[in-house]
Amino acid sequence: MGRVGKQTIVFKNPPVISCAYSSVGPKEAAGPLSTYFDHSYEDELLGQDTWEKAESKLIENTIQGLLTRSGKNPTDIEFIFAGDLENQIVASTFGVSSFNIPYFGLYGACSTMGESLCLASMAIGGGMAQTVIAGTSSHYCAAEKQFRYPLEYAGQRTLTQQWTVTGSGYVLVTHGGKGPQVEAITPGKIVDLGISDTFNMGAAMAPAAIDTIVTHLEDTGRRPCDFDAIITGDLGNCGVDIAITLAHKLGYDLKGILNDCGKMIFDNEKQDTHSGGSGCGCSASVFTGYLYKQLLEGKLKRILLVPTGALMSPTSGFQGNTIPGIAHAVSIVMK
Amino acid sequence: MGRVGKQTIVFKNPPVISCAYSSVGPKEAAGPLSTYFDHSYEDELLGQDTWEKAESKLIENTIQGLLTRSGKNPTDIEFIFAGDLENQIVASTFGVSSFNIPYFGLYGACSTMGESLCLASMAIGGGMAQTVIAGTSSHYCAAEKQFRYPLEYAGQRTLTQQWTVTGSGYVLVTHGGKGPQVEAITPGKIVDLGISDTFNMGAAMAPAAIDTIVTHLEDTGRRPCDFDAIITGDLGNCGVDIAITLAHKLGYDLKGILNDCGKMIFDNEKQDTHSGGSGCGCSASVFTGYLYKQLLEGKLKRILLVPTGALMSPTSGFQGNTIPGIAHAVSIVMK
Structure with missing residues (x-):
């Protein structure tokens, strides 16, 4: 290690x-x-x-x-x-x-x-x-x-x-046992590009997600295609689009590789959830419910799970603060 | 380790x-x-x-x-x-x-x-x-x-x-370097004896403090006198008295050994602080300001620092919940 x-x-x-x-x-x-x-x-x-x-x-x-x-x-x-x-x-x-x-x-x-x-x-x-x-x-x-x-x-x-x-x-x-393994982690830094719209969390979190994903790729010498999927926590539809654009500017093509628990958990059109799901429970339930089982069954071999967070409070919003984002990457492999 | x-x-x-x-x-x-x-x-x-x-x-x-x-x-x-x-x-x-x-x-x-x-x-x-x-x-x-x-x-x-x-x-x-060493830690469990008075945090936290201290002593085979001081975070005057009584019932005499950052930081009589200091910053500033320097100078050789917390929110209080306590013990030695 x-x-x-x-x-x-x-x-x-x-x-x-x-x-x-x-x-x-x-x-x-x-x-x-x-x-x-x-x-x-x-x-x-x-x-x-x-x-x-x-x-x-x-x-x-x-x-x-x-x-x-x-x-x-x-x-x-x-x-x-x-x-x-x-x-x-x-x-x-x-x-x-x-x-x-x-x-x-x-x-x-x-x-x-x-x-x-x-x-x-x-x-x-x-x-x-x-x-x-x-x-x-x-x-x-x-x-x-x-x-x-x-x-x-x-x-x-x-x-x-x-x-x-x-x-x-x-x-x-x-320590030991059977199941998917955590081969590497990239704990994230706080990234704040000045977004202050509390009704657009995806925009606030996307820069943090890309910072952590790109750092993970650079640190490990991996490419996006080394993963079956890179899955953020809850950028939602708007945030995922922003994240793909940001990654493209840094020389990484995440189209077709990047998915998001917030996009996966609801049918936005039928369920009227607008930009998708969010909350701590979003990446938690999608990982433990869906992704974990895909790993167990070998349908996914290696994923980068990147739960994303918006670190504001109602008080900090009322006081005119921005919404800093953070994202932690966990590289999980099924051998 | x-x-x-x-x-x-x-x-x-x-x-x-x-x-x-x-x-x-x-x-x-x-x-x-x-x-x-x-x-x-x-x-x-x-x-x-x-x-x-x-x-x-x-x-x-x-x-x-x-x-x-x-x-x-x-x-x-x-x-x-x-x-x-x-x-x-x-x-x-x-x-x-x-x-x-x-x-x-x-x-x-x-x-x-x-x-x-x-x-x-x-x-x-x-x-x-x-x-x-x-x-x-x-x-x-x-x-x-x-x-x-x-x-x-x-x-x-x-x-x-x-x-x-x-x-x-x-x-x-x-890793390495000069200064006081963390020789052992005892992360605490949540302890809830049903206290619900948000104006008496010392009473809510004292059972957690004693649970962690006694567990640390039993786990390591140490006695209270093996420490120059056992110092809780912010039980305050009321909480320290309760803690000493609880420890006595479990067969441990902490009188003269147990002190508390909340008791140390203010002069309660002159400064009208009633039961003493509290807050995350209490044990943080007393440890980094006072205790750390005592350790550096060799005036204290071994302490058990036990910051204490009351895990409620205003909402949980309004909804009639109790105030669960927690305490984490850190054994620090200057060699």
Whole structure:
């Protein structure tokens, strides 16, 4: 293992993503990836009395699903790396607390699946642990209420706007075992090109995605065609177009290689989601639900997963700040 | 290096805290540790137009102070581990962004200095990096506005209440070099005994602090007297008393050994801070300002630093949730 180039770690003993579990809400379950998700809920409240408690329940059930599928007990897990979009990431706090696992709370906005996968891989790759859990979540209703308008207000949505996914994905990362391997990671820097339109997150995140993807390619000496797919988190339709244009200016042709979890999870025309899906739960549920299974079955051999995040808050927006972006790249191979 | 006991990592090649830098506001600079802080500001706004931007400026200046003191450039730093109390940790986003360092955003409430030190030590100890930065901050005015009342409301403070520190502390953690070494870490679990009084954080966090301290002692086979001091983050006067009582019930006498950054940073009687200091910046500035220098000078040989956090949000409080606590222990030795 070791550092390669500017900011990439290549693992000598690649950590293994030996199990994955995904849970989504009703709208996600009605989308194109419907049959791939491990569990879906018809009731977006999951029987709780608030959206925030519903998100915690979603996390708890997803982690329990992962433990059951992998045959592990909470005492087998050394650390859990988790985060979400709610203020003070309380969805994760209340979602993970009953398992009594040493906990690292993360905030990387919608890039959190990438952040948790990077840190889990570093813990395993560096011999600091044998068995850890990483994951994240988001909930449409909790996020809308906190970041934009109360649902009851029924605000008009712009065409560049995305739909926060109600979903959660958690993975078991282990030293050894069977499954897709994390061969390298490129943790991202904050990139801020001055976008301040909170209804166009794709534009805010695209420069960060390309910065991380190009750095990963340069650090490892790989070309885009060395991957079956390069998959960003939630740039959405608008953001993907911007990302492809930015990459082209830097001499990289990502057309036909770059896809995006936010584009994949909804049928934008039928489901009226405008620019696509977003939220921590978007890349988390698409990776654990769909991509992981494609890797397991050998339909995808090597992917670069690049969850993307917009690091603003409502307060920072009101105070006239820009929306800095970040993206973390995880190179995953099935051998 | 390796895992010891239930949840402790002992480093074979201990990471070195080779530099530290602290910055505080005017109230902290008027307290008992006045002469130890590396920089203090008379203007709590730091020349900015909002409290939130002031906290970002405080972070930026603290990191710049650390880089200048250590003779490092931002390009020498492989990762930065940082977080704060603001929604979506935007203080850290805007505080670290200008340095262009790959960034892991953390949320551990007031335990964040412990969380960042644990993750930085794991990155270095596992050979994943050679030079990283870890740290955190808080700002009294930004925190009061967000978690309690606007300052202009001039709400009465209860006697169990603590005063959020305006302060920031960042450290350089390296593979090799001179300085105090991180010999072991015990990342904490979430502990929730049902406290729901947001004006008594010490009571909410004390059970987590004792859970982590006792686990560390049991995992390593050490006794409290093996440390010159065991120092929690911000239990404050009320919380420390509860912690000592809880430890006593478990067979550990922490009297005379347990101290708390929240007790140390203010003169509660003269400065009217009631139960003491709190906030991520409390343990961060007391460690980097005071404890680090005591270690460097050999006045302290071995300490167990245990930053403590209360993992609630205003929303979770309004919805009737309890206040779960967490604490991460970092065993630091000067050889």
